[in-house]
Amino acid sequence: MGLFTTAAQMRPIPRSTRFVNGAVSFWFREIGLPERRDPLPGSADYDVCVVGAGYTGLWTAYYLKKARPDLRVVVLEREFAGFGASGRNGGWLSAEFAGSRERYAESHGKGAMIALQRAMMSTVDEVISVAETEGIDADIVKGGMRLVATNAAQRERMVEDIEYLQEWGYWPDDIHLLPDDHGSPLAVHEAVASAYSPHAARVQPAKLVTGLARAVEALGVTIFEGTAVEEIRPRQGAARPAVVTEHGTVYADHIVRATEGFTSTLRGQRREWLPMNSSMIVTEPIPAEVWDKIGWEGREVLGDTAHAYVYAQRTADDRIAIGGRGVPYRFGSAQDKDGVTQPQTIAELWRALTRMFPDVADVPVEHAWSGVLGVPRDWCPSVHMDTGSGIGWAGGYVGSGVATSNLAGRTLRDLVLGRDTELTRLPWVGHQVRGWEPEPLRWVGTQVIYGLYRSADRRESKTPEEKAHTSRLAGLATRIAGR
Structure with missing residues (x-):
């Protein structure tokens, strides 16, 4: 598909x-946008200040208060709890972990990376x-994760990926190729192979993050919303770490930056993590007679093995929600305010949906939305607490943050409290990487990378089975990306 989609291409949808x-996301439309909490009333002093009321920040606050009820913990949020990726994602609570396993093993050994995967x-x-x-x-329904291949190259790659994962912490029961006669009721059109992992669950993201925010407040954590953070200042001599906001400055012994895809908006952090766009559409509720053809009774989360991959779920009220990268990056790390999705992305996702499930071609699309996630230069997530500066962070989840953020929150708890635990010894702790290139290099690079991935998908879909292999274009894109 070209870069631009005409009105004629949109018309069939x-x-x-x-x-x-x-309007942020369908998930928030379903439950209603939350009533805003009060902003920070002025300068204040706390033991721990968390910047960002998404999954990472809220899990960190939750586990800190559970471990030390006497701690004075505050969470600062520019919009409202869950406004970012935490309230817009695909609802995959899975054990998938982004990043190069070899990179983590280089610093800590293969056993440590396997321990990290088991922890996930x-x-x-x-x-x-x-x-x-x-x-x-x-x-929440723990139905596992189903991956499908729709051409021979994808099938070959799926087999290779499973063999690879089984060397890095997945045992055969944790992920495996399904036999042709596995009898699953989930019918994906033109699927030539399927894999399954039990370590995944479907969730409604906005319900999870708003419920978590309520639980955190019940523990005694204060959440201030409508409070834009301008700068995070490290400890300097006798001066404590500080968070500078439009409403005042918060001083704390420890500051946790939990801003994920919005990190580039902070002073001095513009090239830290790339704000990668991901988009979704959701159908109207699908009639029972169509579900009889599709199946999907187990409510597994569903993905494909294309390079420009998609992810999907069957919602609690029997819709299909499907997402993918769409237009992955905006020049200058620009970000949308309200999740408005470009027409060509809606068209791409609709075509992906109807390729997988032709029987839903007449079911109307009810909502489209987008959000940003954080991507480090080496595509490897990290969690860290610098005792000298008093500043810690976690993120860079590259789209696998629903579960990873919980592991990060528990790890940050131990780091803030100075504990030496199995979590603080995992190899992503302290992992650091250089920043992204300046513009226009990072914009051009991102366009080239995803253009190559899409071209690779097109080539693989047209290649005869006897000649099917992963396209060299995909390998080139991966090398350019530095993954």
């Missing part, structure tokens, strides 16, 4: 009479357990 583009698997159950304990109804 059925859109609901209730169609909305933006247990994190899925940890999130489910906390949701149950705190009474957070987030439509």
